[in-house]
Amino acid sequence: MDLLNLISSVSLNPFLIGSTAAALISIISFKLRLLTKSGAVSSFILGTVVFSFGQFKWSIPLIAFFLFSNLVSKVGKTYKRKFENIFDKLSQRDSHQVFANGSLSGFFVIIYLFYPDEIFYLLYIGSLSAVSADTWATEIGTMRETVTYNVLTLKKTNQGSSGGVSMSGFLGALLGTIIIAFSAIFWIHLNIIYYFCLIIFSGMIGAYIDSVLGASVQLQNKCTICGEITERKIHCGQSANQFSGIKFITNDFINFTAAVSGAVTVFFINVIMN
Ligand SMILES: [Zn+2]
Secondary structure, eight states: OOHHHHHHHHHTOHHHHHHHHHHHHHHHHHHTTSBOHHHHHHHHHHHHHHHHHHHHHHHHHHHHHHHHHHHHHHHHHHHHGGGTTTSSOOSSBOHHHHHHHHHHHHHHHHHHHHSOOHHHHHHHHHHHHHHHHHHHHHHHHTTSOOOEEETTTOOEEOTTOTTEEOHHHHHHHHHHHHHHHHHTGGGOOSOHHHHHHHHHHHHHHHHHHHHHHHHHTSOEEEOTTTOOEESOSEETTEEOEEEESOTTOOHHHHHHHHHHHHHHHHHHHHHHHO
16 A cells, blocks of 8 residues: 555544544653643543544644643743642643543533534533633632632632632633633634633633632641641641541542533523523
């Protein structure tokens, strides 16, 4: 088989292209320390599903989310050093994080295979918008010293604490939603103003719900050595005790909830507007 035949037979097989692209992205991200080993394996699985079944229409927004989230995380990483004892995870993403942020993408692309209704694509973009908003809010909100408030009590709180909100975090979230809205723009048949409002609003609602859950029910541990409140299981080399919140409501669980909230918001607005 000559090269031309090989290429044309490859292009007939979306699964082969999808899995190759997913493998490349996962391996490069692992080498760049954007993903842990488990994170690379899960993004390979998720990427294969979305790229193979979804083609460019579904792949571009997911890649945009991944690329820009990693970019802002890498930039934020140097600034975030001082929070590393509070946050459970820093910029290297593991399988829990990959699935918390992306499992809905795989879900919607498969649903769309059987029921090719554009609403599922919008729900997908809404869910991506929410997780992008959350990522950007955290990264931009902790990049510089800034006044941070607890989203529920509106009292001043430590920068980087769960449920903390700030003006720079809000602007970061907004940027995160706008990037996702742009990434899908070629495949949208709605009024463009309505579309942008829909995706930005849904993403912000998702990020808001993320903050509310972070301020109320998210699991917080307390270090037995230094007494710091942390998302981490291990602090100062010792396992930290549960301090507040509910045991299974981890940061990953809340990110997944935010993704669902973004999609649900799109759904309800769509129902109201039609
Ligand atoms: Zn400690």
